[in-house]
Amino acid sequence: MSKVKKKHPLADSKRPNLVEDIFPYSLPPLIHLEGPVTEIIDGKSVEFDFGAVKDRPIYITDTTFRDGQQARPPYTLEQMVKIYDLLAKLSGPNGVIRQTEFFLYTKNDRDTLDRCRELGHTYPECTGWIRAVKGDFRLVKEAGLKETGMLTSCSDYHIFQKLKFRSRKDCLESYCEVVDAAFEAGVRPRCHLEDVTRSDIEGFVLPFVDRLMEMSEQVPEELTAKIRLCDTMGFGISYPGAELPRSIPKLIYKLNRECGVPSDRLEWHGHNDFHKVHVNAGTAWLYGCDFINTTLFGFGERTGNPPLEGAIFEYIALKGDLCGINTMAITELAEYMRSIGLPIPDNYPFAGRAFNTTRAGIHAGGLRQDEQIYNIFDTTALLGRPPRVAITDKSGADGVAHWLNEFFGLKGDDRINKIRVHKLARWVIDQYDVEGRLTAISDQELEVKAKELYPDYWEKYKSSK
Amino acid sequence: MATVEERVKAITAQVLKLNVEDIKLEHSFTADLGAESVQSIELVAMFEEEFGIEMDEDAALSVEIVGDAIKFITDVCKEQGVEVEE
Numbered sequence: 299m300s301k302v303k304k305k306h307p308l309a310d311s312k313r314p315n316l317v318e319d320i321f322p323y324s325l326p327p328l329i330h331l332e333g334p335v336t337e338i339i340d341g342k343s344v345e346f347d348f349g350a351v352k353d354r355p356i357y358i359t360d361t362t363f364r365d366g367q368q369a370r371p372p373y374t375l376e377q378m379v380k381i382y383d384l385l386a387k388l389s390g391p392n393g394v395i396r397q398t399e400f401f402l403y404t405k406n407d408r409d410t411l412d413r414c415r416e417l418g419h420t421y422p423e424c425t426g427w428i429r430a431v432k433g434d435f436r437l438v439k440e441a442g443l444k445e446t447g448m449l450t451s452c453s454d455y456h457i458f459q460k461l462k463f464r465s466r467k468d469c470l471e472s473y474c475e476v477v478d479a480a481f482e483a484g485v486r487p488r489c490h491l492e493d494v495t496r497s498d499i500e501g502f503v504l505p506f507v508d509r510l511m512e513m514s515e516q517v518p519e520e521l522t523a524k525i526r527l528c529d530t531m532g533f534g535i536s537y538p539g540a541e542l543p544r545s546i547p548k549l550i551y552k553l554n555r556e557c558g559v560p561s562d563r564l565e566w567h568g569h570n571d572f573h574k575v576h577v578n579a580g581t582a583w584l585y586g587c588d589f590i591n592t593t594l595f596g597f598g599e600r601t602g603n604p605p606l607e608g609a610i611f612e613y614i615a616l617k618g619d620l621c622g623i624n625t626m627a628i629t630e631l632a633e634y635m636r637s638i639g640l641p642i643p644d645n646y647p648f649a650g651r652a653f654n655t656t657r658a659g660i661h662a663g664g665l666r667q668d669e670q671i672y673n674i675f676d677t678t679a680l681l682g683r684p685p686r687v688a689i690t691d692k693s694g695a696d697g698v699a700h701w702l703n704e705f706f707g708l709k710g711d712d713r714i715n716k717i718r719v720h721k722l723a724r725w726v727i728d729q730y731d732v733e734g735r736l737t738a739i740s741d742q743e744l745e746v747k748a749k750e751l752y753p754d755y756w757e758k759y760k761s762s763k
Numbered sequence: 764m765a766t767v768e769e770r771v772k773a774i775t776a777q778v779l780k781l782n783v784e785d786i787k788l789e790h791s792f793t794a795d796l797g798a799e800s801v802q803s804i805e806l807v808a809m810f811e812e813e814f815g816i817e818m819d820e821d822a823a824l825s826v827e828i829v830g831d832a833i834k835f836i837t838d839v840c841k842e843q844g845v846e847v848e849e
Contacts, residue, residue, distance in 0.1 A: 717823070
């Protein structure tokens with residue numbers, strides 16, 4: 299590597315540069331991409347235009363009721379209808395959450411689907427999910443669905459070890475028969491290439507996709523096969539230079555440009571076994587998949603799927619606009635999911651009870667001066683969640699003052715200064731130094747002390763409620 | 764009536780749990796007398812109560828030396844019309 303050492307003179311200034319073109323605060327930090335990006339594929343330099351994503355019609359799809367539900371006891375009908383309604387609210391009028399998929403096997407599955415559709419939302423469009431079994435199309439047809447996902451597992455782990463096919467050819471022919479059955483039933487097949495990141499790409503996946511593309515030429519556009527790339531075990535890798543079958547860039551290139559699967563018929567479905575799930579989904583968008591498949595709060599089989607709410611903020615960051623998305627619905631969904639027993643860790647981004655709660659006194663000091671210093675974006679406006687301070691022995695008077703002002707809802711000059719909170723700050727310190735406490739102090743405990751030590755503010759607070 | 768110096772030292776001794784005679788004008792509240800973050804706030808709050816004054820939070824908390832605090836409080840008392848024994 300050649301030396302590129304150079305001097306970097308200080309750009310002195312008496313005014314801060316808050317880099318607001320990237321960090322507008324009213325939106326999540328924006329992702330500005332400059333192209334082209336180059337990847338070496340089969341010895342050739344191939345260019346990808348990441349910047350185009352701003353104008354490409356990319357979307358989010360949801361599998362909370364399918365993959366999400368495989369990882370937990372079943373939702374009740376009423377719960378699913380409520381969640382679907384909130385998904386539609388979050389999605390907004392432009393249908394950023396384009397589709398969600400349903401099981402069709404039990405009466406409860408089918409009743410739920412009917413009840414969701416009765417709500418009359420255009421988006422998310424309801425689709426099905428079935429095994430690659432011809433008879434299952436009767437269920438799809440009876441349910442009146444236009445599209446269904448179907449298992450077409452691709453790795454030899456599945457073809458030979460699980461499904462017990464005698465050869466890849468037998469397997470391919472069997473899958474194609476089911477796709478034909480879908481066409482005959484007038485249902486669009488979405489072929490889920492299970493375990494694709496552990497498959498023989500050149501030896502099985504591409505020949506199968508070539509065949510699907512040939513078959514699709516014989517049917518109307520609305521029936522043409524879609525492809526879902528299922529990173530079933532979370533093996534996918536986003537880094538340029540990674541090799542197949544794990545490379546997401548190369549995988550998408552092969553399907554998109556060699557097999558000719560249009561971007562609007564390509565979808566990415568990931569798993570989080572290696573903590574790569576969100577960035578892998580974002581990578582799929584950039585390299586040419588128009589759809590990324592997600593679940594609410596990432597809840598799904600084993601380690602879960604790309605979190606839907608993470609995809610929402612990624613979408614806004616890439617587009618530079620809310621695009622009609624109602625982000626407040628994320629908080630509503632989180633509260634609802636908690637109320638029906640879905641565990642969301644306190645530090646879980648965007649939705650955990652403490653995702654924007656700071657515990658360090660020095661950070662609380664920053665928050666007290668200007669919340670933008672330690673808040674990722676305007677979480678009050680976008681999520682209805684003002685930044686908070688959790689009180690421990692590390693909180694200091696700054697933390698206590700921030701908690702008290704937030705609790706009483708005091709703004710600007712009305713805020714209580716640090717000196718006035720000394721009695722509460724002393725009580726907090728004594729909890730640890732004198733009482734030997736080892737846990738954080740709860741809001742409920744602080745409320746009791748606030749009432750005792752600041753009766754005037756308490757009265758005003760009570761009367762404003 | 765006690766002087767500002769005597770009153771400041773008395774409060775400092777009370778808050779920081781020290782003997783008055785151990786507190787010198789050149790002492791730093793934090794480095795020499797061991798005042799922790801919350802104790803610094805308590806000192807300012809107690810000085811306000813003792814002298815019946817209101818001090819600017821940032822300015823008061825930026826005073827580090829006992830002698831400087833005596834001068835600072837004396838000046839604030841004069842500004843706010845509070846009589847004190849210098």
